Amino acid sequence: MDRPIQPALSQFVLKVHSRCDLACDHCYVYEHADTSWRGRPRAVSEEILVQVADRIAEHARRHRLPTVHVVLHGGEPLLAGPARLRRAAEELQRALRGVSALDLRMHTNGVLLDESFCDLFLELGIKVGVSLDGDKVSNDRHRRYADGRSSHHKVLRAVELLNRPRYHALFAGLLCTIDVENDPVAVYDALVELSPPRIDFLLPHATWDTPPPRPGGAATPYAAWLDAVYRRWDAAGRTVPVRIFDSVLRTLRGESSLTESLGLAPADLVVIETDGTFEQADSLKTSYDGAPATGMDVFTHSLDDVLQHPGMLARQQGVEQLCAQCRACPVVESCGGGLYAHRYRTGSTGSGFDNPSVFCPDLLALVTTIRDREAAVPAPTQAPAELPLPQADFGALAAGYGGADAVTRLAAAQLEINQELLAAVSGCIALSDREATAAWELLTHLDAEAPAELDAVLSHPYTRPWALSVLEGRAAPAGGLAEIAAATVVRAGLDLGVTVPVRDGGLRLPGLGAVRLADGAAEAEVRGGAEEFTVRAGTRRLDIGRHEGLDGSAPHWQPVRLFEGDGWSVAIEDTDPLRDCHSWPVARRIATDEIKLWAEDLTAAWSLIRRELPAYADGVAAGLRLITPLHAPDGSNVSAACKEAWGAIGAARPSSPDQLALLVVHEFQHVKLAAVLDAVDLYDKADRALYYAPWRPDPRPIGGLLQGTYAHIAVTDFWRVRRETAQDLGQRAAAAEQFARWRRQTADAVEELLASRSLSGLGETFVAGMGETVGAWLAEPVPVAAQSAAEQSARRHRAEWKARTEAVR
Incomplete structure (x- = not known):
């Protein structure tokens, strides 16, 4: 990095x-x-x-x-x-x-x-x-x-x-x-x-x-x-x-x-x-x-x-x-x-x-x-027709869902942002930076010659974090521009040569994979072709077939591997050196045997989502492009989403396919909401107050509370369904207790948001939509023991949080 x-x-x-x-x-x-x-x-x-x-x-x-x-x-x-x-x-x-x-x-x-x-x-x-x-x-x-x-x-x-x-x-x-x-x-x-x-x-x-x-x-x-x-x-x-x-x-x-x-x-x-x-x-x-x-x-x-x-x-x-x-x-x-x-x-x-x-x-x-003076400028009032999102999309997403059409429109808006960021990166190119200038000139050519392939590369989730690092002065533009151009040339099969810098012995082709180069080369030339592409580094030439290395047999080529489910294609991204943005350390290249275990778990998890959580399935299929394996030192179920990496989540392979299904719908909630927040101001970003979050030991800023509440709609819904569909009575009883706990905590968080006085008009409408979804679940019957345990847990958490917060003060 x-x-x-x-x-x-x-x-x-x-x-x-x-x-x-x-x-x-x-x-x-x-x-x-x-x-x-x-x-x-x-x-x-x-x-x-x-x-x-x-x-x-x-x-x-x-x-x-x-x-x-x-x-x-x-x-x-x-x-x-x-x-x-x-x-x-x-x-x-x-x-x-x-x-x-x-x-x-x-x-x-x-x-x-x-x-x-x-x-x-x-x-x-x-x-x-x-x-x-x-x-x-x-x-x-x-x-x-x-x-x-x-x-x-x-x-x-x-x-x-x-x-x-x-x-x-x-x-x-x-x-x-x-x-x-x-x-x-x-x-x-x-x-x-x-x-x-x-x-x-x-x-x-x-x-x-x-x-x-x-x-x-x-x-x-x-x-x-x-x-x-x-x-x-x-x-x-x-x-x-x-x-x-x-x-x-x-x-x-x-x-x-x-x-x-x-x-x-x-x-x-x-x-x-x-x-x-x-x-x-x-x-x-x-x-x-x-x-x-x-x-x-x-x-x-x-x-x-x-x-x-x-x-x-x-x-x-x-x-x-x-x-x-x-x-x-x-x-x-x-x-x-x-x-x-x-x-x-x-x-x-x-x-x-x-x-x-x-x-x-x-x-x-x-x-x-x-x-x-800035605070005195009245926020523009937006009638539903003036929303940057279609009203139907806004309502569906506010409820916690959003189907294929809504998520596809979010993805298109995210691509536009990446295109704008790429143009902004071009403005950071120093006149003396000849490598970056050459890469930018090639990208302008590719925009006309292979626009669909260029858009596919720009849609790679780790394009935006890279662009922001350049705009914030944390990275130089030349390397990333050349990598985007090279990946586009390979995707389009164009007979064009692109000189790309080598990162720690690896050649990054965003969205496609990485080429390992062990001879200490500082740069390599990538050239596309109809069935294969060529990499020249120093005196070495590698001819790489498009489908080589998926079984781990290619010594130099590490392609991104795809899981192809029923209506869902998602990449297991363990090659991109820029993928380390998910709070937890990323895993090394996954061995072929473990990739098979990932595929088995994803097959079962996706089947569960389609069968038991259909309101989320179409959105996941339309928008979740990539899973980055994470490393959990203690073997726990960890997962995360990066607000700048649209279409990606990070996860350590969990203990069961059921847990994988839960973390997929949970983390994709964060991904959806991040895209909504790119389009609509839901809260006052100048608010520095901290708020009670029922699932956290520490107070949260308004944006963190909103993200957590939205994600826990899916968590609550998961347990709501599992109390009826889990395999045995013990699992169903445990799921009922989880449902009672999460619906209470999520409803409390919705109330905290609405009482914050920090939501915009559209934010109040959005959070009210979240509240309607959770409020309907509060009326659903659960066993008395589960309800009692949930209420005790909520009271205990708030009391401990209050004592801890007052002690800090």
Whole structure:
């Protein structure tokens, strides 16, 4: 799995030139407390570039980083000249080849940018961000040459160049430093007029020793300035991403921030100066002279050494490293204490960085204003005809069921999501990532040449977890894109070659199987054919028939094996290295003899489902595509579903076919509901309250309670039927007690959901449908002993839960 070992550094600011051709009076490098730039070489040497690249690759390899982000910076990086910039890019590409994808960017003031630089950056895959503070009046307030001349017209020329069709892929966005003396709407409109792919507004650097200007003594002028921009941005439909607003909105939803100046994510950035010294974040230069220094350099120290620096360690601890005032703040998860540098204060207290941000009132006002404004937007009222699901599907699924047609429509919607995620992944491809670019170009060809086969691969349940890992920065795009393309080529029998990276000695073909390659090859070429496909790795060629290996006799080919029941075909997926997302460890490749036992149990379990639980059978047949065998160390019956892996469940082979039938219908409830939640908001995702779940020892969030309740409808129904159909009287009596217990607990959970005040209108309708199903079962007769045992169990569980919860409080 592409999971970096934490903590790790993945973002690197490489200073290629230490001087600048502008004299911006708000620059933290030259105009604030730190003066270390005076003693540094103007340009980074080739020797340092080689060593920097090797150090980054060493760190990426050790921590298995899927992507490394490097920003060429200064000073003004264009002053380094084309030859030195080329060398920097080529050394990084050399060192990281086969280790990590390289996302290479540059931040520039733009005044020297011309076509020759753009051609170079196009060749090397370097994206370009430009600093601009808005319209001419606003920009000229600070961004001038040393003799006072305006830089505005040259920056506009640079942006116009980046907006040309030839160079548009290079354009990374605009960075604007806030000055509250400037008209916020005029600044925003001027920036938007330039059609940037992103806008980044930065608070001016300041500390408690040198606080930011607050004209007229205003309490929160920066919040007011940003709020004016926010209202303009919101009214226009939020057509351009604005990093600070997107970060606030994400953190309010419990997601990660997009900037180090907000949120609680650990710091993962280091700066390399032109003399090869490692420094902490550049913004610390505003605190005091020498503040960013680590005393380490690329020749003597590794990046893991840098991670042990006290300043770096302090920024790995999330909320625990914040001062008491911040920890008690209601918006700390969004604000995160603000930028680390902005907390600095000297004086007799010696508090250093153990303070709230000097912008604390502004950050509090900004976050709460956005939060309250978002909360005040009325939820759209949806008439049944406006449901994203057909009304009949919604009603059937709410009742706990859903037939073949409803589940097939859910599957189609899930495929659309995977298609959209694949397109989003393409947007993560760095210009320098030639392997990912080639794979994406092949996929666009396959979309026209073999669309059905491509859709079949995209429908593989572990496509979505992979895509999300790329979008969240946990995996690089190239490998997964190539694997999807190769599997499509094999399915379609196309005579096309696809180069695919090898994962831990295996070649992954999603949905089809894995090829084991023992010769240490880093990549292999896959080529399709009518009856077989070919894999070339190094000097070895393997010709693999489509139906080989099902009996375990093929030494290299491990195909996914299918269970074919009466109206149901499901894969036993024990080959995909990305299948490990089901809470329990996955089992190794299942031996042929045990696969036969799986098939026997599935035959009996499926017969039971079709015979005794027909309301679930058609939905299972239409939507459950894959079972991943899990490993239970103690031999217990364990099973799970991953909300992102539509159509899959995980399970250890249980003790009996009856138990397998139960876990199939139970876990597929989770799968169905996850798809419903992708289409309909049933509850308030901002609800942080915890609720009583009758089957759990711990309180659950609203989403977990809803999932558990929905799944236990099927559990209750299973025991409801088994009390009549089990083989002997003892089993029927035990089933009656289970039925009485689960119907009471599920009904209680429905009431807990309806009383939560967190359900949306559609959520209340959906949960009411669940309640109708369970409520009808409460009237069904059960033996007095079974009812008594169920009531005692419910009372005991609630009393124990209450005592445990109060003890924790």
